[in-house]
Amino acid sequence: MRILILGGDGYLGWATSMYFSNRGHEVHAVDNYFRRRAHREAGTDSLTPILPDLPSRAAAWKEVTGKEIAVTEGDLTDWDLVERVFREFQPEAVIHYGEQPSAPYSLIDRHKAVFTQQNNVINTLNVLWAIRDITPDAHLVKLGTMGEYGTPNIDIEEGYLEVEHNGRRDTLPFPKLPGSLYHCSKVHDSTNIHFATRVWGLRATDLNQGVVYGIETEETRLDPRLVTRFDYDEVFGTALNRFCVQAVIGHPLTVYGKGGQTRGYLNIVDTLQCVELATLNPAAAGEMRVFNQFTEQFSIMELAEAVRTAGRDVGIEVEVRHYDNPRVELEEHYYNARHTKLLDLGLQPHLLSETLVEHVFEVIGRHRDRVITTGIDPKIRWRPVHEAVSS
Amino acid sequence: MRILILGGDGYLGWATSMYFSNRGHEVHAVDNYFRRRAHREAGTDSLTPILPDLPSRAAAWKEVTGKEIAVTEGDLTDWDLVERVFREFQPEAVIHYGEQPSAPYSLIDRHKAVFTQQNNVINTLNVLWAIRDITPDAHLVKLGTMGEYGTPNIDIEEGYLEVEHNGRRDTLPFPKLPGSLYHCSKVHDSTNIHFATRVWGLRATDLNQGVVYGIETEETRLDPRLVTRFDYDEVFGTALNRFCVQAVIGHPLTVYGKGGQTRGYLNIVDTLQCVELATLNPAAAGEMRVFNQFTEQFSIMELAEAVRTAGRDVGIEVEVRHYDNPRVELEEHYYNARHTKLLDLGLQPHLLSETLVEHVFEVIGRHRDRVITTGIDPKIRWRPVHEAVSS
16 A cells, blocks of 8 residues: 655654555655754754654665655645645555644744644645545545543543434534643644545544553664654653653653543554554545544553552662643543544554563663753643633 | 724724724724735625725724724734734733635635635634733634534534533533534634633633624714625625625526525624623633524525515515535535524624615615626535535
8 A cells, every 4th residue: 555654754653654664565754854853942852863864764774674665854834745745656545643743842832832733734734635636535544632632521432422412413523622732733633634524525534542652663673773763851752751761760750730630541552553453444435533542541640650660670769759730731530531443443452561661661771871851840831920820 | 991803804893893983992903904805816896895994994984983993904923913912902802803704715725725724723823822921811702603513413502512421411612513614714713712711711702603794884874984895706795795786786696506504694783782792791711602693594595585575675586596506515404503692691683674685785786886796606616626526
């Protein structure tokens, strides 16, 4: 299958590019290196020493496996680039990770808020337009986020809710309560994609993904040059990955507030499996499928305890510290999100275990001289500092 | 009250500016003249001969009434301009009409689709940021649209739905089914505004307005130079206004498809009343109120029949013609939208009557030599022409 991977230089994008290439698909990866630039501006970096650009990563991949990954360096808000890639590559599936992916980044200042929404909304709109006019049968596999739902007081369904109201019924988009302007941008994308499926007859799968953790995949293990990026700063690092680095370097675990915040989580190798299942079983024309893509729910304190326990086993003393919560979010709440559709397609979950955490410790240990500690403590606040409203 | 009116040069914006100024408020109107430019590009125009810019309109207003309307010519996506206006004027209420307001325009081509979403989402984001950082107590009165809801098979509530699901309850944003990329942009705005109220504690009222008709207000009648714009082309004209011009010039009424499409409608003088009620009774800090702003529901065929009947009374033979529907929409559907919150605040509706239609005919008659007929027939299609999917 001809698979276009947007955001192919990222944590998941690069791992996904290698995964599909390794399985015989024709892969074309596009990236504008936004995240590399944002790290340079902030003075932070990936823990893992990734090669400097997509061409060198593709060259290493070819050297190790003999397989080709085509690459384009460029920005999806640039229509000429999008049009050229679609016309030349004629993708059958479009896996779209190509967005500004950080909630804190979207709240650093007005400029970054506007950048986040403009970048994410417009590049997805360009992709929808390209599919519509150039490859109308291509299946869009779009990375959304479980954060689109927020924390409603009812069970979270997969994308739609069957509503009975005043004696009438309909199945409608599940109401969303996004908790950052980044999360809002993903809701905007979902709204636009739903329009494109209903009105233009496109086929799309919206993967509302949980928080991803883990550092290695089958392909990254083939050669040190094939490593994927691994972020642990407050902006781009995800909860468990951050905690693992904090544990290894002896930094207190940065629990925000009480730590009762509960979310869905999954291993990076399950992300690859989920994306493959969605891609090989495409949505019908006119359909926007929504899958909730995670394997387990944890509260932040449960994650912190898992890291502390794994630390104890390998002789690391882990301190858990409750920081003033820089976010505006419920710290104790109901959370029960359905996630059966990917299991029904055959997902075999790799659940979180001490062994996994200990292995992540070990890989982090190899790179610990690269750790930059300045980006670890939370500094980005959801509310302006002058704001006196209590949560 | 210091009232900032964004989009103050438009059909409703100019009428609103005069309305509040006439009632003793301090009014500042901002506009980037987008609609004037779009008309010039398309070779169409307002039926009414409006003055060439905001400064000349404000000068005429001052000459006629002795009252001042301050004006700024500029674009809300320009943060420096937004910041300057907020810092200097210190608004207590912000009435926000400043968006690309046409569904067909948003589907002319990719460039106009992207323009619509970028313009609408980013300028509202700038306004939210300005309120947050400069005038946090200011009340945002934002013009949304009933079109955000689409045509679900259940009763439409005012912004929120009480959900009971698997034995638990919550009140959540009403699910949206927007029918164009313009309507999607309004849904994006609602999502962002809801975030800004929940997380930053802003106060906002989202007015999900129906289709507005009518040509005169108390203030436009004071002097011919104070007339507001009146659009009747397929891009910017609204259903009843279009039909009235078509009737007067002897063009068949352009009913799209069967004409069973049902929507909420209101008279322009009721728009002014509703916006005043919302402004004088502001939302609480942290609250996003949603009002469904219309007074009556009609199907397109009911409107066409009303125009035909009014025509008969004044000796105009009106032909109703069913055009191939250029849109993708249900032509027969359930529609029942609640609209009690503005009535509860004191709205006194001006319902549609033959008298009104006949009066609109008369005003149109005065300007009939200005009618440009090329923009009347529907040419903008919701689906690409190559598209074979049936609706």
